[in-house]
Amino acid sequence: MSVLVLIEPDDELALQAVTLARSLGGPVQGISIGPADAPVDVLHVAQVDGSYAPGAWAAAVVQLVERLAPSAVVAPGSDRGNEVLAHVAARLDLPLAANVTEMRGDEVTRQRWGGSLLEEARLGEGLKLLTAAPHAFEAAAGRAGATESFAPALAEADTAVRVVESVGASTGGISLAEAKVVVSGGRGVGSAEGFAVLEELAGLLGGAVGCSRVVTSAGWRPHADQVGQTGTKVSPELYVACGISGATQHIAGCKGAKKLLAINGDPEATIFAHADYAVIGDLHEILPAISAELRKARAA
Amino acid sequence: MRILVAVKRVPITGGRIVLTDDGQAIQTRHLGFTISPHEECGVEEAVRIVEAQGGEVVVLTLGPAEAEEQLRECMAIGADRGIHLVSDEEWDAQATAAALVEAIRAEAPFDLIVFGNESADAGNYQVGIRVAYALGLPIVTGLKGLVVSDGRARAEQETASGRDVYEVGLPAIVTVKEGLNLPRYPSVPAKLRANRKPVAAQAVGRPPSRLQKLRLVVPAGRGKQAEILGRGPEAAPAVVEIMRRLGVA
Ligand SMILES: Cc1cc2nc3c(=O)[nH]c(=O)nc-3n(C[C@@H](O)[C@H](O)[C@H](O)COP(=O)(O)OP(=O)(O)OC[C@H]3O[C@@H](n4cnc5c(N)ncnc54)[C@H](O)[C@@H]3O)c2cc1C
Numbered sequence: 361m362s363v364l365v366l367i368e369p370d371d372e373l374a375l376q377a378v379t380l381a382r383s384l385g386g387p388v389q390g391i392s393i394g395p396a397d398a399p400v401d402v403l404h405v406a407q408v409d410g411s412y413a414p415g416a417w418a419a420a421v422v423q424l425v426e427r428l429a430p431s432a433v434v435a436p437g438s439d440r441g442n443e444v445l446a447h448v449a450a451r452l453d454l455p456l457a458a459n460v461t462e463m464r465g466d467e468v469t470r471q472r473w474g475g476s477l478l479e480e481a482r483l484g485e486g487l488k489l490l491t492a493a494p495h496a497f498e499a500a501a502g503r504a505g506a507t508e509s510f511a512p513a514l515a516e517a518d519t520a521v522r523v524v525e526s527v528g529a530s531t532g533g534i535s536l537a538e539a540k541v542v543v544s545g546g547r548g549v550g551s552a553e554g555f556a557v558l559e560e561l562a563g564l565l566g567g568a569v570g571c572s573r574v575v576t577s578a579g580w581r582p583h584a585d586q587v588g589q590t591g592t593k594v595s596p597e598l599y600v601a602c603g604i605s606g607a608t609q610h611i612a613g614c615k616g617a618k619k620l621l622a623i624n625g626d627p628e629a630t631i632f633a634h635a636d637y638a639v640i641g642d643l644h645e646i647l648p649a650i651s652a653e654l655r656k657a658r659a660a
Numbered sequence: 661m662r663i664l665v666a667v668k669r670v671p672i673t674g675g676r677i678v679l680t681d682d683g684q685a686i687q688t689r690h691l692g693f694t695i696s697p698h699e700e701c702g703v704e705e706a707v708r709i710v711e712a713q714g715g716e717v718v719v720l721t722l723g724p725a726e727a728e729e730q731l732r733e734c735m736a737i738g739a740d741r742g743i744h745l746v747s748d749e750e751w752d753a754q755a756t757a758a759a760l761v762e763a764i765r766a767e768a769p770f771d772l773i774v775f776g777n778e779s780a781d782a783g784n785y786q787v788g789i790r791v792a793y794a795l796g797l798p799i800v801t802g803l804k805g806l807v808v809s810d811g812r813a814r815a816e817q818e819t820a821s822g823r824d825v826y827e828v829g830l831p832a833i834v835t836v837k838e839g840l841n842l843p844r845y846p847s848v849p850a851k852l853r854a855n856r857k858p859v860a861a862q863a864v865g866r867p868p869s870r871l872q873k874l875r876l877v878v879p880a881g882r883g884k885q886a887e888i889l890g891r892g893p894e895a896a897p898a899v900v901e902i903m904r905r906l907g908v909a
């Protein structure tokens with residue numbers, strides 16, 4: 361039996377989902393809504409007109425499932441991947457395991473708490489539905505072996521919810537998700553004004569400023585700056601955590617960083633257990649000293 | 661406007677997750693509890709809509725007897741009453757959705773039903789969508805913006821390149837993310853008022869799980885020993901040296 365993978369064009373997470381699908385054994389077939397490419401044996405391109413409509417995508421997947429009778433359907437662990445597969449699960453009345461990191465037979469390992477905890481679970485009989493946890497798999501490389509086109513039958517209800525307008529982001533500064541350096545502050549920063557020393561260092565390094573949830577809840581920074589399980593997940597070369605204690609929900613957002621430097625007044629702070637480099641002391645003294653040292657080094 | 665918000669009690673795990681000896685649950689003896697920040701924003705949004713347009717906000721939870729605490733917290737934000745489906749067991753997403761659907765049907769009609777995008781703990785991203793199918797209602801997920809007027813909802817999702825906008829007629833279901841709004845800190849009088857608001861509790865029995873949890877595992881840490889660069893501002897040269905080595909200075 362084959363495995364069916366939901367492919368989104370130019371999506372790294374979809375290529376990671378292909379790797380999970382390959383690990384299940386058997387031929388791997390893909391489904392994309394409109395043109396795409398991915399290293400699957402056969403890519404089925406569904407002809408669905410218009411903007412993104414989760415119900416229409418789910419209808420296309422369900423119709424292909426009926427035709428191919430795969431053993432599993434895998435989607436990327438992206439917002440859309442999780443959404444479309446939950447629609448498929450509701451339509452077929454089947455369980456769905458989201459953010460899977462491994463599958464053996466009918467047992468899966470999946471992420472809880474944004475990856476701070478793993479759950480081993482058993483999926484019942486029949487078709488398995490799973491999404492691949494982001495960055496838990498290498499991206500598969502190559503091109504589709506063959507491409508086939510099909511036109512799913514869509515009911516009116518399938519397209520009742522669809523994107524009616526897409527608005528571009530206001531491009532101000534370096535995006536948190538893409539930044540090579542993130543200088544992030546927590547409760548220890550003490551106030552909105554206190555972030556000036558983080559802004560200064562981030563500016564010198566061409567990086568972005570992030571923060572913890574305590575900071576956004578206090579209204580010191582907008583939620584767009586929040587790093588963590590319910591904020592942005594970042595993967596910079598260097599993450600500088602200043603006055604952040606290291607709660608699991610914060611770490612869930614910055615564990616993708618290549619290196620972590622923690623600056624904290626409490627030598628026992630949990631953040632140090634996640635850090636590559638540690639500086640102990642008051643961030644309000646340390647950050648200006650680092651910025652001054654950087655300027656000095658550049659002038660020399 | 662009648663709005664229902666579904667919330668789930670979860671532990672505040674702090675810096676390190678410790679499991680019970682049988683690996684079936686998080687050791688919560690010393691922990692406080694809360695709801696997901698997504699759901700908190702859902703409650704705040706519902707309360708703001710009703711404050712502006714009139715109506716009622718009902719909060720619904722499936723969970724142990726102690727989950728009444730979370731219903732009270734939601735009522736301190738401004739929800740009018742609670743529905744508590746009481747069970748000590750763990751329900752899979754399909755069973756959870758089925759129980760919520762039954763409770764919602766008994767209280768219908770609602771103009772708007774609000775879920776978190778994903779729960780804080782299990783995070784299966786699906787209860788809201790399953791409820792939408794069972795009730796035959798349109799659903800938009802992952803919202804960071806919502807405007808409800810004239811029987812319609814304009815809903816905004818954040819994407820990598822900006823925002824996607826949806827428009828649906830009410831009644832509808834939405835799932836929301838933190839950042840939709842900045843929830844208020846409940847005042848002391850609001851907390852006292854919340855204690856007097858009605859909660860309808862009802863025991864419910866759990867059907868068999870189709871996604872069956874076997875055990876929980878705390879992932880192995882990176883096994884790191886942080887290199888201490890120093891104490892106080894004297895550490896600055898060592899920090900800059902590291903930044904140079906990493907190629908970011
Ligand atoms: C002791 C214990 C054992 C468990 N065993 C299993 C198991 O064997 N298999 C399994 O899959 N899960 C298990 N769970 C987790 C299970 O209860 C999940 O919460 C349930 O599957 C719902 O899925 P989710 O939380 O992933 O929902 P999601 O789809 O991520 O939740 C989305 C939204 O749905 C709403 N919602 C979710 N749950 C509730 C609720 N209880 N009350 C009101 N609204 C809610 C919230 O608005 C939430 O933001 C267990 C939990 C406990 C405490």
Ligand SMILES: Cc1cc2nc3c(=O)[nH]c(=O)nc-3n(C[C@H](O)[C@H](O)[C@H](O)COP(=O)(O)OP(=O)(O)OC[C@H]3O[C@@H](n4cnc5c(N)ncnc54)[C@H](O)[C@@H]3O)c2cc1C
Nearest residue numbers: 546547548572573588589590591603604605609625643780
């Ligand atoms: C479901 C759920 C989701 C969550 N999602 C997120 C999320 O996405 N992101 C997030 O960040 N949190 C999230 N949280 C909250 C999280 O649990 C913590 O409460 C939060 O991360 C703590 O923020 P903090 O480290 O800034 O504050 P604290 O824990 O209060 O830590 C402050 C730290 O600053 C240090 N400090 C104080 N003054 C100084 C100084 N002058 N110089 C140096 N150090 C100093 C202290 O030693 C301490 O370690 C979530 C919680 C839940 C339950």
